[in-house]
Amino acid sequence: MGDVTIDAPRENAPSAEPVPFASPAARPGRPWVEEPVAYDAVLLAGFGGPEGQDDVIPFLRNVTRGRGIPDERLEEVAHHYRHFGGVSPINEQNRALKAALEKEIARRGLDLPVYWGNRNWAPYLEDAVQEAAAAGDTTLLAVATSAYSSFSSCRQYREDFARVLTATDLAGTVTIDKVRQFFDHPGFVETFVEGVRGAIAQLVSDGYAPxxxxxxxxxxxxxxxxxxxxGxxxxxxxxxxxxxxQHLAVAEVVMAEAAPEVSWSLVYQSRSGPPSQPWLEPDVNDEIRSLAEAGVRAVAIVPLGFVSDHMEVLWDLDTEAMETAEEVGIRxxxxxxPGVDPAYVSGLVDLIEERLRGVPAADRPHRTALGPWFDVCRPGCCENVRAGFKPAASGVAP
Structure with a gap:
């Protein structure tokens, strides 16, 4: 793979349009907020997942709301959850992450409660924001459980913040800023470096040459x-x-540190759109089959796009991809x-402190030429092609 050398702009001029639903420091729309902000609390924003068989279809209706997908089609995805008793691991993982964040925040002497809310299942973001407001915590800093830039992994969270503040009549009382996308923060990257290093060592010890x-x-x-x-x-x-x-840039850093002698590629999983709609490729299963035909004997699969063992990891990688590898004779x-790895948890709290202290962009740690990413998303960032632009927090309109 070639180097990714796109540099982020370093200017920090204010935008002509203010940022809605934001703290006064973020409201002018500068890419980075380089002044201290006295946040009252942290809002941990998750995707959510069912916690029993009866939850599965209602949860999938929430995920696909507004798209008119019938229950019969939802059931095609539901069997992934039903295979695991109707329980997604994601909520329990977020409970563990919330506890880990609280522990690290307390260790650093920061007086910040952590409220947790999901986009698609209980506890909902609405409940978390209302709970915070009732406690007098009205200046919130959100940490979303997604590291990269796209509609579903960033802007949709920001739209949900705006929707929740409007629906609860708290838009004039509560503000929500968001930490920068952390795809190249050292705490996030280091967990994958260690994972790849361990996997390669395991395969080599089992007799596979690099x-x-x-x-x-x-x-x-x-x-x-x-x-x-x-973006x-x-x-x-x-x-x-x-x-x-962003994925390519992080993968290059990981391989340069963990296994520079081993070849690699970026693959995709969990496609859910109609066959007529182009999605990013190649699919992980197709790539495994192609590698087998090329004589490759072993693969290390790295869930680079995921912060914990979501259902997509358990089903699409641990089940389907492993079955494909076994079928074609590849180890x-x-x-x-990352889960609750101490380096990852510490990195997230670093990002919180970064905003509490107003650290200048030039002093913020990042492992790729793309970073540090923006505190305040730029105009038109991560548009939803199907629905267009909706009001969103933590970014310059639209």
Missing amino acids: ADIRVLFSTHSIPTADAERS PRDRDFGPGGAYEA AVRTPT
């Missing part, structure tokens, strides 16, 4: 039209937009997600 091994960095596929619109619209990130460029191992 030339026989491929590392597959896997992330959630998205429609190519959405990928093209990910700021005034920059050319290539055909896959900022979403693909496959899967590296860990």
Whole structure:
């Protein structure tokens, strides 16, 4: 893979349009907020997941709301959850992450409660924001459980913040800022470096030469039209937009540190759109089959696009991809997600402190040429091709 060397702009001039639903420091629309902000609390924003068989279809209705997908089609996805008793691991993982964040925040002497709310299942964001407001915590800093830039991984969270504040009549009382996308923060990247290093060592000890091994960095596929619109619209990130460029940049850093002698590629998983709609490729299963035909004997699958063992990791990687590898005679191992790794948790609290102290952009740690990413999303960032622009917090309109 070639180097990704797109530099983030370093100017910090205010935008002509203010940022809605934001703290006074973020409201002018500068890319980075370089002044201290006295946040009252942290809002941990998750995707959500069912916690029993009866929850599965209602949860999937929430995920696909507004798209008119009948229950019969939802049931095609529901069997992934039903295979695990109707329980997604994501809520329990967020409970563990919330506890880990609270512990690290307390260790650093920061007086910040952590409220947790989901987009698609209980506890909902509405409940978390109302709970915070009732406690007098009205200046919130959000940490979303997604590291990269795209509609579903960033802007949709920001739209939900705006929707919740409007629906609860708290828009004039509560403000929500958001930490920058953390795809290249050292705490996030280090967990994957250690995972790849361990996987390669395991495969080599089992008798596989580095030339026989491929590392597959896997992330959630998205429609190519959405990928093209990910990130700021005034920059050319290539055909896959900022979403693909960010993954490629992180993968290069990981491989340079963990296994520079091993070949690698970026693959995609969990496609859910109609066959007529182009999505990012190649699919992880197709790539495994192609590698087998090329004589590759072992693969290390790295869930680079995921912060914990979501259902997509348990089903699409641990189940389907492993079955594909076995069918074609390839040895496959899967590296860990960050989960509650101390380096990852510490990195998230670093991002919180960054905003509490107003750290200048030039002093913010980042592992790729793309960073540090913006505190305040830029105009037109990560448009939803199907629905257009809706009101969103933590970014310059639209």
